[in-house]
Amino acid sequence: MERFTAGTTVLDREQAMQLLSSKDIGRLAIALEGQVEIFPVNYVLSETENILFRTGPGSKLASVVVAGEVAFEVDELAGDQAWSVIVRGPARVRTDSSALSVTDSLSLHPFVDDGKYEVVEIMAERVTARGFGRTTS
Numbered sequence: 001m002e003r004f005t006a007g008t009t010v011l012d013r014e015q016a017m018q019l020l021s022s023k024d025i026g027r028l029a030i031a032l033e034g035q036v037e038i039f040p041v042n043y044v045l046s047e048t049e050n051i052l053f054r055t056g057p058g059s060k061l062a063s064v065v066v067a068g069e070v071a072f073e074v075d076e077l078a079g080d081q082a083w084s085v086i087v088r089g090p091a092r093v094r095t096d097s098s099a100l101s102v103t104d105s106l107s108l109h110p111f112v113d114d115g116k117y118e119v120v121e122i123m124a125e126r127v128t129a130r131g132f133g134r135t136t137s
Contacts, residue, residue, distance in 0.1 A: 003091040012052070016085045016129035019074070021045045026074040028122075030063040037063060043072075051087055051122040052094075064091045064120050072122050082132040089125035093118055 011019070028039045037100075039060050043053040051072050055061050064070065070091045075084040 007091065007133045009133075010024050011083070011085075011129035011131055013127050014127075015050055016127045017045065019076075019083055019129065020051075020087070021086050023074050023076070024037055028064075029071040029073065030067045032067055034135070038094070046121070050124050053120055055118050055120060057118075061093070061118055061120070065093060067091070080134050082134070083130065084132075085129040087122060087124045087127050089123040091120055091122045094121050103136055 024042050024044065026041060026043050028041050030037050030039075037059070039051040041052050041055070041060075046052050055064075068090050069088070072087040073084065076082060
């Protein structure tokens with residue numbers, strides 16, 4: 001059996017944002033009434049370095065409205081290198097009339113176009129990122 005030893009590198013906010021902008025799928029984590037829910041979402045990084053995603057009526061949208069504070073995680077594993085970025089902050093449903101045009105201009109379109117017209121913005125107040133390298137021992 002192979003055993004791995006890991007070297008961890010703390011990444012700065014600029015590096016974290018570069019990694020976030022390189023992907024389009026992440027995981028939204030919301031804690032409500034003692035239960036944690038995790039939802040995969042496709043997203044874009046806005047010009048203000050906030051996370052934007054679209055959703056429709058249902059548990060994800062209701063959870064965001066009630067919880068307020070959320071966590072969002074994106075990662076990648078490629079060979080012996082990996083990284084993880086976690087964004088924490090308040091989430092809000094964008095109610096301004098330009099929200100859909102903003103997401104359209106950033107090329108954010110739901111995978112399944114079934115009425116996902118609500119735009120949610122996660123304010124990136126706290127961002128942590130780590131890079132990992134592993135070697136067999």
